Amino acid sequence: MLVDEQVAMFLHVLAHDQKNRIIVERFKRSGETISRYFKVVLDVVCRLHKEFHKKPMPIPDDETDERWRWFKGCLGALYGAYMKVKVSTAKRKPYRTRKVCSRDLQFIYVLAGWECSAVDSRVLRDAISKPHCLKIPHESIVGTYYLCDAGYTNGGGFLTPYRGQRYHLNDWSQPPTNAKELYNMRHSSARNIIERCFGLIKSRWAILRDNAYHPIESMPRIIIACCLMHNFIRTTMMEDPLDQEIPTNHSQFGDEHDNIISTVETSQRWTDRRDLLANTMFTDWGSRCANN
Secondary structure, X not given: OOHHHHHHHHHHHHHHOOOHHHHHHHHOOOHHHHHHXXXXXXXXXXXXHHHHOOOOOOOXXXXXXXXXXXXXXXXXXXXXXXXXXXXXXXXXXXXXXXXEEOOOOOEEEEEEEEEOOOOHHHHHHHHHHOOOOXXXXXXOOOOOEXXXXXXXXXXXXXXXXXXXXXXXXXXOOOOOOOHHHHHHHHHHHHHHHHHHHHHHHHHHOHHXXXXXXXXXXXXXXXXXXXXXXXXXXXXXXXXXXXXXXXXXXXXOOOOOHHHEOOOOOOOHHHHHHHHHHHHHHHHHHHHHHHHO
């Protein structure tokens, strides 16, 4: 079978979430042939993770985009999402995926296959301890970080919102009343890119929208492949047509291991950093409101 046909069948399965018998009819191949080549292409795509994953780039000091200028040094946003899969009765729990994306809606890192019962901190510890881990440069060297939700610890490499304050974008029918609320509103606005990124891949790949027909052992690699191909599409197309379909407010570095955080702990330094950022935002916002 030509490579073009192998890839066409693979993409058809992911984009339309169709059963093997439908692909048999469409491509006039046996079910065994389709299954075999689907696995071949899936394996090849997953092996290209180093080429297709987005290299994280921190927000520069001279950033002018209002959504990002307050988060200098930010590498992107981290999020855990649930994916529906079919499992045996003995293991009937929905699984979820941990993903990190950049500001331009590309995936930096994907960890798939954890059960929904696993707490965020446990999944994150797994992500930063694997051989091909989520790499977080140490704060004392570069001061970069990811935006995370309140389920994480506000510590080196991870900047979270304040708990007990309004956060999600649909909560802001009234303007913020204090520094913590303003910080949360801007944190939510920036971190919303990861939820929009999930909206894009689910819109593109139907296999991620509902219970897939593939075995649970294959689904983590299928999810990873969908993310990698999403990155490839966004880097090779002048304009992604799905950008117009997913609203902006949609709600969902080096290899030196000595410079990588391997534990996630509370940090007073990062608590102070967040407080300073929140107070600076609020002072600036108050001055602008007074001038207007």
